[in-house]
Amino acid sequence: MLTAEQMDTYRSHGWLIIPDFFSPDLEQIVADLLQIFPAPHDYWADPSRYPELQGGQFDSVRTIPTGVPLLDGLPFDHRVRDIAVQVTESNDLRLMRGGYQSKFTAAADFEQILHLDYTNHTLVVLPDEERSAMVGFFAYFTDVTTDTGPTMAVSRTHCGQLRITDTHLERDRWPQIYEHEEPLLCKAGSLLVYDYRTLHRGSALHGQSANRLTLSFAYGVAAPWHGFYSWPNRADEPAVRQLIAALTPDERVLLGFPAVGNPYWTPATIEAVGRRYPGFDGTPYRQALGAS
Structure with missing residues (x-):
């Protein structure tokens, strides 16, 4: 469960980073990830051996289930579900999506524009209320630095002029919003919790031979107008x-x-x-x- 201070941060900014969330299991998680992704030294020895990880920015995503029990169980972690219940104020939830990704420098164009994720999961719009109808999570299994493609986000405190239908912001049309984006830097084992009404984007990896390992998943309140992973x-x-x-x-x-x-x-x-x-x-x- 989130503390009162953490809830205030989440409500005010639209996201919260929890350090060391998966740290106790980090060594085993990373070892298990080697069953579905190459180790960095293997990849960089000859990137041409791994064309399946290159091209489109989502080509390196492996959706759950992967067939690896520990990895497949992480999105169901009871602590995660407790957070989802807390921020949605609902006990009737669905796992909307889930997938692991291994990004390598220059394997794809990972630079995105600021956007809202909710459009992937509903034909309507999210209600303007304090609780979250959809909540996303990023689990980071490598350190997130400015060189490893950090998630960029804009605090709600800078979005007062935006509407819920301003879902994809081109940089040249919204320079004043991009001025307020910030990199969400953290150590391996951290968990990012973000409301689906929070502007964010993926960014490019700039470090030489950089690698970024993540799990991305989301929970949503069960509703006929919400679309979940099929x-x-x-x-x-x-x-x-x-x-x-x-x-x-x-x-x-x-x-x-x-x-x-x-x-x-x-x-x-x-x-x-x-x-x-x-x-x-x-x-x-x-x-x-x-x-x-």
Whole structure:
């Protein structure tokens, strides 16, 4: 949970950096990331061996599930969910998206314009209220310096003249806003929490042989007008079946599963879902039937 001071920072500026959030597991996380990305020394020995990480700025994104249990579990961390519940003031949340990225200097044009992320997930606009309808997270597994493509952000205190529909700001049209952007620098293991109404952008890596490892994901309040990551169209992938079987019932709800006690669950559906996802433990769902 965020402290009162942290909540004030988040509400006032639109973002908050929490140092050392993932630091206790950082060494293992980085080691596991080597299962899906090359080590920097391998990449820089011959970048031409890794064309899949070059070209478009999102070509180096690997969406969850990756098939690596520790990595696939990080977006479901109960501490993250507690923060999402706190800032949205809702217990009915969905995991909207999630993916790891390994950026290397000059592998792509990582320079973006200032933008709002909410347009990726709804056809309407976010309401103007204190609580967050959508909240994003960046977990940083390498130090974020001015040379490693820091996330740039603009505090809400400088955005009073903007409207919620000012979603993508060209630099030449909004120079007064760009004057207020700042790099969000932090140490490896830090977590960035940001409201989806916060202007931010990715920036280029300038350091020679620089590498930046991140996990980006988001939570949103469950609503018919919110669009979430489409899990069903990947449900037959082994990594997805493995993930669903490994999650707790509360974690599965974040993917759109009916909660324990929902009328959907009957002896027949529990048995069938268990056959669809080998390793799925139907005990909590069966116990709820017996208690009703």
